[in-house]
Amino acid sequence: MFTSPLSASPYEVLGVPAGAADEEIRRAYRVRARRTHPDVGGDAAEFIQVQRAWEILGTASSRAAYDRGAGEPHWSRQKPAARGSRLGARSFGTAGGWRRERYVRLVGEWAGDDDVYSARVVREAPWEQRRLLADAIAEEATASAIEHLGIGFTAWHGVELDGDVLDHVVLGPTGLYALTSEDFGGPVRFRGGEPIGSGVGGATPVDDLVRRARVVARAARVRFGGVILILPDDDLGEPATILGEVRGILAAAVRRSALSAALRRGIPGSRTIGGNEVFDVRTRLAAALRVR
Incomplete structure (x- = not known):
């Protein structure tokens, strides 16, 4: 998902346009997964990024939810979580x-x-x-x-x-x-x-x-x-x-x-x-x- 203000979209990660057909997305995922897999010398962090992009775009329902903006973050300052009784630094x-x-x-x-x-x-x-x-x-x-x-x-x-x-x-x-x-x-x-x-x-x-x-x-x-x-x-x-x-x-x-x-x-x-x-x-x- 859009995990950082600088994050590439899942479409950008897979190198396809937002209007790409499902089969085009599937082919792009397979190519990117092969190239980034650590077993063939790829970068582990990039491989994880590709997997997460596929989780979003790999099914019609999750892709539609992403395209609607479901779950998009709001970047205002968040209140810190309560620590209970533990004293902080x-x-x-x-x-x-x-x-x-x-x-x-x-x-x-x-x-x-x-x-x-x-x-x-x-x-x-x-x-x-x-x-x-x-x-x-x-x-x-x-x-x-x-x-x-x-x-x-x-x-x-x-x-x-x-x-x-x-x-x-x-x-x-x-x-x-x-x-x-x-x-x-x-x-x-x-x-x-x-x-x-x-x-x-x-x-x-x-x-x-x-x-x-x-x-x-x-x-x-x-x-x-x-x-x-x-x-x-x-x-x-x-x-x-x-x-x-x-x-x-x-x-x-x-x-x-x-x-x-x-x-x-x-x-x-x-x-x-x-x-x-x-x-x-x-x-x-x-x-x-x-x-x-």
């Missing part, structure tokens, strides 16, 4: 807030009285505007996962740098991490420590994250144990991938659903902290960081 700042504000302002200029978060308006928005919303949603999902880590963790969201922003800084028993939440609208692979894929273009999110982490490290006089690129589950073939060291800082890419476990265990090979150092690092960060 301490957090500062608003994840994704400035991106949502900019999205609403830009889309509102041409959408008129229409709901800027409706699936139809989002689909019609220019790529750059959809990307703002996609990244805001990604940051919010990351913040929610961090919140459920518990009181041993502290997080800063939307950390202001000099003309720049670092999505998240997370401090916990396993170390200090800088995080960026991304959504490129489709599966990615890695080359030279950076993601590659149709939606990535020339972006270098890992290098950018390391650069921002180093700015924070100098300002707060702390050392990061690692940096983490967080992507939607459907866009990564594995739950976590170690990308190696970038300018002396260990980097990893992690599925969003695997983030909590990664932060609780720590990234293998990353610098850990403990004891009184945690309190000292928290004090330095609290004094140095400014959040949106």
Whole structure:
């Protein structure tokens, strides 16, 4: 389904027009499934995407429901789910807030009285505007996962740098991490420590994250144990991938659903902290960081 503001439609995934005949869709699915199957060297994330497209378009009833817009999402900010009696991580700042504000302002200029978060308006928005919303949603999902880590963790969201922003800084028993939440609208692979894929273009999110982490490290006089690129589950073939060291800082890419476990265990090979150092690092960060 339309799982991200940047998601390709199931027709686009299979490479057929919206008015394609059922047999044309069936042939396209078989070709795409063969080409993307992991057993023949295809990408696992792309193969899953093809299977989900077929689930939607493979029967007359599910295709008709999709074409009617049944089940299409509404991208307004969702209220966080109740945690019950469990205490959450301490957090500062608003994840994704400035991106949502900019999205609403830009889309509102041409959408008129229409709901800027409706699936139809989002689909019609220019790529750059959809990307703002996609990244805001990604940051919010990351913040929610961090919140459920518990009181041993502290997080800063939307950390202001000099003309720049670092999505998240997370401090916990396993170390200090800088995080960026991304959504490129489709599966990615890695080359030279950076993601590659149709939606990535020339972006270098890992290098950018390391650069921002180093700015924070100098300002707060702390050392990061690692940096983490967080992507939607459907866009990564594995739950976590170690990308190696970038300018002396260990980097990893992690599925969003695997983030909590990664932060609780720590990234293998990353610098850990403990004891009184945690309190000292928290004090330095609290004094140095400014959040949106």
